[in-house]
Amino acid sequence: MSLTDTTLAPAEPSRAIVFWRRYRRNRAALFGLVIFTVVVLMALTAGIVAPGDPLSRAGAPLTKPFVDMATPLGTDQLGRDILAGIFYGARISLLVGVVATLVAIVIGVVIGALSGYFGGWVDDVLMRITEAFQTIPNFVLLLTLVAILGSKIEWITVAIGVVSWTAPARMVRAEFMSLRNREFVDAARNLGVSNTALIFKEILPNALPPIIVYASVVMALSILLESALAFLGLGDPNYASWGNMIGQGRAVLREDWYCAAIPGVAIVLTVLSFSLVGEGMNDALNPRQKQ
Amino acid sequence: MVLPVTGGADNESCLMRLLLPPIVIYALRRLLQAVPVIILIMIGTFLLLKLAPGDTVDALVGDMGGADAEFIARLRQEYGLDQPIYVQLWVYMTKLATFDFGWSFVYEQPVSTVLWDRLGTTLLLMATSLSLAFSIGIALGAIAARRAYSLTDNVISTLGLVFYATPSFFLSLMMMLLFSVKLGWLPVGGIKTIAGFYTGWDHVWDVALHLVMPTAALSLIYLSFYLRLMRASVMEVAELDYVRTARAKGASETRLMVHHIMRNALLPVITLLGLQFSTVLGGSVVVETIFTLPGLGSLAYQSVVQRDMNTLMGIIFLCSIIVVVVNFLTDLLYARLDSRIELT
Numbered sequence: 001m002s003l004t005d006t007t008l009a010p011a012e013p014s015r016a017i018v019f020w021r022r023y024r025r026n027r028a029a030l031f032g033l034v035i036f037t038v039v040v041l042m043a044l045t046a047g048i049v050a051p052g053d054p055l056s057r058a059g060a061p062l063t064k065p066f067v068d069m070a071t072p073l074g075t076d077q078l079g080r081d082i083l084a085g086i087f088y089g090a091r092i093s094l095l096v097g098v099v100a101t102l103v104a105i106v107i108g109v110v111i112g113a114l115s116g117y118f119g120g121w122v123d124d125v126l127m128r129i130t131e132a133f134q135t136i137p138n139f140v141l142l143l144t145l146v147a148i149l150g151s152k153i154e155w156i157t158v159a160i161g162v163v164s165w166t167a168p169a170r171m172v173r174a175e176f177m178s179l180r181n182r183e184f185v186d187a188a189r190n191l192g193v194s195n196t197a198l199i200f201k202e203i204l205p206n207a208l209p210p211i212i213v214y215a216s217v218v219m220a221l222s223i224l225l226e227s228a229l230a231f232l233g234l235g236d237p238n239y240a241s242w243g244n245m246i247g248q249g250r251a252v253l254r255e256d257w258y259c260a261a262i263p264g265v266a267i268v269l270t271v272l273s274f275s276l277v278g279e280g281m282n283d284a285l286n287p288r289q290k291q
Numbered sequence: 292m293v294l295p296v297t298g299g300a301d302n303e304s305c306l307m308r309l310l311l312p313p314i315v316i317y318a319l320r321r322l323l324q325a326v327p328v329i330i331l332i333m334i335g336t337f338l339l340l341k342l343a344p345g346d347t348v349d350a351l352v353g354d355m356g357g358a359d360a361e362f363i364a365r366l367r368q369e370y371g372l373d374q375p376i377y378v379q380l381w382v383y384m385t386k387l388a389t390f391d392f393g394w395s396f397v398y399e400q401p402v403s404t405v406l407w408d409r410l411g412t413t414l415l416l417m418a419t420s421l422s423l424a425f426s427i428g429i430a431l432g433a434i435a436a437r438r439a440y441s442l443t444d445n446v447i448s449t450l451g452l453v454f455y456a457t458p459s460f461f462l463s464l465m466m467m468l469l470f471s472v473k474l475g476w477l478p479v480g481g482i483k484t485i486a487g488f489y490t491g492w493d494h495v496w497d498v499a500l501h502l503v504m505p506t507a508a509l510s511l512i513y514l515s516f517y518l519r520l521m522r523a524s525v526m527e528v529a530e531l532d533y534v535r536t537a538r539a540k541g542a543s544e545t546r547l548m549v550h551h552i553m554r555n556a557l558l559p560v561i562t563l564l565g566l567q568f569s570t571v572l573g574g575s576v577v578v579e580t581i582f583t584l585p586g587l588g589s590l591a592y593q594s595v596v597q598r599d600m601n602t603l604m605g606i607i608f609l610c611s612i613i614v615v616v617v618n619f620l621t622d623l624l625y626a627r628l629d630s631r632i633e634l635t
Contacts, residue, residue, distance in 0.1 A: 132331040134566070135611045135618075139573030140591050144603055147595040148343045224458050228577050231460045232592060246461055257468050264461035271456035 022284035029280020035273035042090040050084030054240040058084065062256050076245070076259045077252050086266050088240040093223045093270060096157050100222040101215050103161025108168030109211070113199050115169070116176025127173075130166050138163040142225060146234055153236040156229060160222050171214055175207035209285050216278030220271045227267055242267050314626065321622050325615045332611045333384045336604045340383075343600045346372060350396045392605030397597045402605040406587065410609070412482055413575055413586035416509065419502055421564070421571060424510035425517055429560060432521025433548060439526060447518065454515035459574055463508040463581045470504065477503055480583040505582045509574055513567065517560055524556040531555075558629055565621030569614040 013021075023029055046054075058071055058081035065074040065082070073082040115126040133141075145159035179185065180203065188202050227243030229235050235244050242263040249260030340346075345353075348366045352358050358366075367373050371382055386393070392402035435447040471479040478484065478501050489497045528534065529552055537551045575588035583589065587606055594603040 128327045128331055131328045132335060135328055135569055135614045136332060136335070136607055137569045137573035137576075137610050137614070139570075139576050140603075140607055140610060142573075143576065143591055143595045144339055144607065147598065147600075147603065148339065220456070227458055228460060231458075232577065232580060234595065243458075243460075246464065250464055253464060253468055254472050260461070260464050264458070264465070267458055267461065268453065268456045271458075272452060275452060275455060 019284050023280050026280045026283050028276050029283070032273040032276025032280065035269050036277055039090050039094065039270050039273065042087050043094050046084075046087035046091055050081060050087055052084075054084040054088040055080060055238075062252065062259075064256075065258055065262070073262055074256075074258055076248055077256075078248075082245070082259065082262055085240045085245050086242070086263060089242040089245065089263060089266065090270075092153070092239050092241050093226065093267075096153070096160065096226040097219040097223045097274075099157045100160035100164065100226075101219045103158060104164040104218050104222070105168050105211065105215055107161065107165035109172050109204070111165070112169040112172025113176055113204065113207075116173035117180055117195070117199050117203065119177070123173075126169075130169055133163070134166045139225065139228065142229065143234070146229065151234060151236050153239055156226065156236060160225050163225070164218055164222060168211060168214060168218065171211055172207060175210065176203055179203045179206055213278055213282045213285065216274045216281065220274040220278075223267070223271060223274075314623070317626060318619075318623060321619055325619065329611070329615065330384075332608065333387050334380065336387070336607055337380050337383050339607075340600055340604055341376075345598075345600075347393065347601070348372060354396050387608055390609075392608065393601040395599055395602045397594070397599040397602065402602050405590070405602060406605050406609055409585055409587050409590050412584055413572075413579070413588060414613075415498075416502065416505055416575055416579070416584065416586060417568075417571060419506040420510040421513070421568075423506055424513040425560075425564060428514045428517025429521045429557065431514075432518040432560075433525050433553070433556070435518070436522045436525035436529070437544070437548065439522075444522075448522070451515040451518045454511045455519075457511065459508045459512060460577050460581055462511060463504065463578060466504045466508065467581075477501075480581075482584050501582075501584075505578050505584060508581075509571065509578045512574070513571060516563060516567065520560050520563055521556065524559050525552055528552050528556045554628060558625065561621055561625050561628070565618045565625075568617045568621075569610070572610050572614065 042049075057079040059068055059075045059079055061075060061077050061079040063071055063075045063079075066072065067074070071081045071083065073086065075081055076085075111126050111130065115123045115130075142159055142163045145162065146156060149155040149159060176199075185198060185202055188198055193202070226235065227241065227246070230241040230243030231247040233244070233247055235241050237244075245263040246260045246267075249257070249263070252259055347370055348363060351366065352363055371379060374382075390403050392406070394400075395402045395405055398405050431447050431451075435444045438444050467479055470477040480501075482501050483489070483494070483497050484501075534547065534551055537547055542551065572588075575586060576591050577588070578584075579586045579588035580592045587610065591603060591606045593599075594606065
């Protein structure tokens with residue numbers, strides 16, 4: 001080779017790798033990610049681990065855990081396999097969590113963006129509506145919506161989204177208000193870019209990171225709301241749900257408390273993993289915030 | 292949430308400033324801002340009632356065990372259900388404004404009477420839960436912040452995370468299992484011993500015992516919110532120049548905390564307290580139902596199960612009014628604590 005050696009600077013690591021390196025520093029966040037992965041795997045493999053209907057009888061009623069290997073976590077008073085319920089329940093919890101969060105974030109982004117971008121009377125009207133939704137206790141509103149729409153899982157998911165959009169809307173609004181007069185937005189506006197394109201292509205991408213972090217909170221709250229509904233017996237009776245299992249376990253709490261305790265621990269760990277992952281993402285996105 | 296208050300004719304506000312102290316003007320402004328929100332909620336409950344399957348006459352006829360079509364049509368006319376929708380809305384709103392929520396076909400009483408009976412229990416539960424969550428939350432948060440990244444802080448912060456992730460109904464059941472079933476220390480439900488007929492201090496003690504578990508179940512999740520916010524807030528305020536000055540002047544750590552840091556660090560926590568009040572009220576549905584407390588929350592659950600829409604709408608409206616009042620009070624408290632806020 002006759003070329004002279006040129007010392008090139010090593011390529012900048014990609015954003016994803018930087019993000020992962022920062023995320024990795026927080027051990028609690030790694031722990032959260034592990035639990036989260038386990039829950040996702042449970043949801044995906046429910047059909048393989050426990051084929052058949054989780055709501056049908058699998059063994060003698062009220063078998064204690066670790067006694068019969070066919071039902072390793074025991075059975076409830078109707079002889080339903082608790083392990084199968086946990087796996088299928090993970091499916092429902094994640095499904096409701098993800099979809100309800102999407103509904104909440106989409107409503108929140110639209111309302112918050114319009115409010116923060118246009119200001120003036122648009123802001124006044126939309127913020128009064130947001131305040132009205134914040135004033136009505138969200139669980140009471142959720143109960144009312146379920147009473148009106150019925151207990152199908154689709155409607156429950158939408159209803160949870162409808163009662164959870166106010167906090168994201170306020171966040172988006174604050175981000176838009178601080179971004180709308182920045183130079184890059186002015187520059188784009190002077191080039192004749194339309195309002196729609198300014199909102200969705202220029203400002204929104206810059207406003208998204210804190211909202212994505214907050215989505216983990218909305219998801220945790222959605223799962224808690226769904227399980228509370230199911231606990232009260234107002235969930236969809238056709239699907240196994242952790243909340244419903246706890247509600248059923250209440251009847252046999254005195255002797256067979258494991259029926260309520262096992263799904264309870266599943267909820268606690270799942271919600272905990274969301275908060276830990278959210279915190280980790282927050283630290284990774286704002287590395288200066290923490291010491 | 293304290294929003295910057297703008298506007299008003301200058302002359303008018305000058306005149307008002309002469310007549311009234313600034314805090315009163317501020318309070319009046321905040322009350323005026325709540326009016327459109329309450330009107331929106333009235334419209335919202337009306338729409339929900341219209342969306343729900345069946346109307347008052349259906350309920351009435353169902354109650355009577357059926358009627359002929361002509362009679363039903365006359366009833367509809369009598370109740371104004373044949374009027375245009377905006378007339379119905381107006382009538383409904385004027386009734387709500389006087390706390391007339393209509394008739395409950397389940398309890399065979401006016402809804403307002405049913406609600407009035409239940410209000411006290413819920414307010415008592417709210418007061419005990421929020422006081423507990425607030426006082427312990429800020430105390431633990433302040434301790435964690437002063438010993439940041441130590442073992443104490445790690446234990447407190449981990450506890451906060453676990454409390455945050457535990458659904459109140461699960462916590463309630465586990466407490467029941469431990470304290471009522473296994474140990475037999477606390478009553479399993481209700482607000483008082485049914486055949487007790489206690490009076491005076493015995494009655495107070497009896498009610499207090501019944502409230503221990505519901506209060507703990509409802510407050511732990513909010514305790515964790517306040518704890519986390521207070522920890523972050525104290526750590527932020529402790530870095531400020533004025534705190535360093537106070538420390539340089541020889542103030543002890545305790546004095547520093549109580550006299551200098553606390554007051555400013557509390558501000559975001561008080562904002563959160565106001566913002567979250569409606570969520571706590573919603574949480575009472577689950578807790579009151581589990582512990583069979585005769586409050587608004589358990590009434591909301593029963594109304595859903597029994598399709599008693601009038602009562603449900605009454606609960607929504609009454610709860611919203613309570614939330615508005617509490618938000619108003621926290622705003623005043625905020626203004627009192629933070630003298631930087633301009634009141635006029």
